[in-house]
Amino acid sequence: MSILESLPGYSGRNSPERESEVLLSLVASGLSSLSGWWGQVDRRRPYDDRLQLGLDRLAVACARQGLEAPVGVADLVCSWCAGRPMRDWPLVFDPDAQADGELLLIDGVPSEFCREWVRATRDLVADVHESALVNHVKDVARALGRPELYAHWRMLLTKKSVLSAPEMIRQRNRFLDVPSWAVWLDESYEPVPSEGTVDGWIAVCPTCRQWMSRDGGEGWVCPSWRCAGHRYGSIPSMRDAEGAYRLRGDLVGYIALPGQAELRLAEGLAARGARVVVSPGYDALDTVATWPGGFAIGVDVKDWRNPFLLARKIKKFPEWSGNHPYAYDKGFVAVPQDRTRGRQEYLRILRKHSTALQAQPHVQAITIEDLIQQCPDLGASGVVICGP
Numbered sequence: 309m310s311i312l313e314s315l316p317g318y319s320g321r322n323s324p325e326r327e328s329e330v331l332l333s334l335v336a337s338g339l340s341s342l343s344g345w346w347g348q349v350d351r352r353r354p355y356d357d358r359l360q361l362g363l364d365r366l367a368v369a370c371a372r373q374g375l376e377a378p379v380g381v382a383d384l385v386c387s388w389c390a391g392r393p394m395r396d397w398p399l400v401f402d403p404d405a406q407a408d409g410e411l412l413l414i415d416g417v418p419s420e421f422c423r424e425w426v427r428a429t430r431d432l433v434a435d436v437h438e439s440a441l442v443n444h445v446k447d448v449a450r451a452l453g454r455p456e457l458y459a460h461w462r463m464l465l466t467k468k469s470v471l472s473a474p475e476m477i478r479q480r481n482r483f484l485d486v487p488s489w490a491v492w493l494d495e496s497y498e499p500v501p502s503e504g505t506v507d508g509w510i511a512v513c514p515t516c517r518q519w520m521s522r523d524g525g526e527g528w529v530c531p532s533w534r535c536a537g538h539r540y541g542s543i544p545s546m547r548d549a550e551g552a553y554r555l556r557g558d559l560v561g562y563i564a565l566p567g568q569a570e571l572r573l574a575e576g577l578a579a580r581g582a583r584v585v586v587s588p589g590y591d592a593l594d595t596v597a598t599w600p601g602g603f604a605i606g607v608d609v610k611d612w613r614n615p616f617l618l619a620r621k622i623k624k625f626p627e628w629s630g631n632h633p634y635a636y637d638k639g640f641v642a643v644p645q646d647r648t649r650g651r652q653e654y655l656r657i658l659r660k661h662s663t664a665l666q667a668q669p670h671v672q673a674i675t676i677e678d679l680i681q682q683c684p685d686l687g688a689s690g691v692v693i694c695g696p
């Protein structure tokens with residue numbers, strides 16, 4: 309029995325779809341571990357074990373179909389991941405996965421399809437490193453009985469990808485009764501390295517609010533897949549890099565980027581008069597919004613390009629009702645509108661493949677913009693609150 313077959317998430321080992329998922333998860337997570345937010349391959353670890361394991365399985369799959377297999381990890385990465393769309397791999401996918409034309413590597417960095425595949429199938433190939441700090445902050449806040457600390461930490465990371473030296477001091481001193489707070493910030497931000505600057509400046513993307521990387525010359529590019537289509541269109545805002553700090557690359561991808569959609573929803577609901585609590589119950593939901601009349605909604609925000617992969621990550625909503633401080637009347641899984649633009653099937657595929665949505669018919673899948681439009685509007689501003 310292989311290591312994979314002994315993993316708790318492994319089942320149906322005879323199904324070609326399952327075998328394809330495991331193989332692709334190994335390759336995709338191996339690729340992702342080699343590159344950070346800025347897209348550079350970590351040359352200290354040229355080959356991840358998972359790439360070799362994926363290569364072994366691919367060789368078997370190729371032999372079964374009479375195809376020529378990649379001759380090594382370098383061939384797998386350069387020829388297959390960067391040059392061969394999924395339809396040309398000896399793999400079997402559900403048609404709703406919409407995998408046919410997808411590449412794993414684009415311009416030398418893992419594609420959005422590759423990254424979402426890793427997030428959707430993490431139970432197949434354990435990779436807990438990415439969220440170690442997140443779990444640590446959550447655990448300490450829980451032990452202190454201070455859920456708002458976790459919510460404030462997330463909110464700060466979502467709003468500020470670059471902090472000036474005075475801002476860093478002010479932020480570190482926000483919760484003087486909690487010494488861990490300053491340590492969390494030290495671990496979340498790093499001094500801006502000289503290679504991340506031009507003439508003493510660092511650029512921040514006006515669209516996703518994250519720090520940008522140099523394009524090889526004096527210009528800037530935003531590494532976010534969200535911004536890839538208009539990376540040359542918008543003018544970055546420049547920040548003085550002297551003594552400044554930038555958010556760690558892994559936290560950009562894990563917290564700050566997905567946090568942008570959550571923030572937009574929270575601000576949109578508050579603008580309609582709601583009292584909006586973000587990260588209630590340590591992320592049990594992303595948002596609970598309550599209007600003065602008592603009407604309340606609970607929302608989980610998901611910013612994914614592929615609805616088939618997202619379907620696996622929809623979780624069971626907490627049963628908060630009656631006198632619970634976060635009691636809500638209606639539950640929603642909300643996705644940014646641009647994810648569904650030109651893709652009428654998006655919400656249908658999401659509903660069809662999510663066992664969590666099927667088990668909770670009272671939870672509705674909707675776009676963020678439609679949800680905001682459907683909510684009451686008091687004509688007066690509410691407030692966004694970081695717990696408790």
Ligand SMILES: [Zn+2]
Pocket residue numbers: 513514515516517518530531532534535
């Ligand atoms: Zn951007």
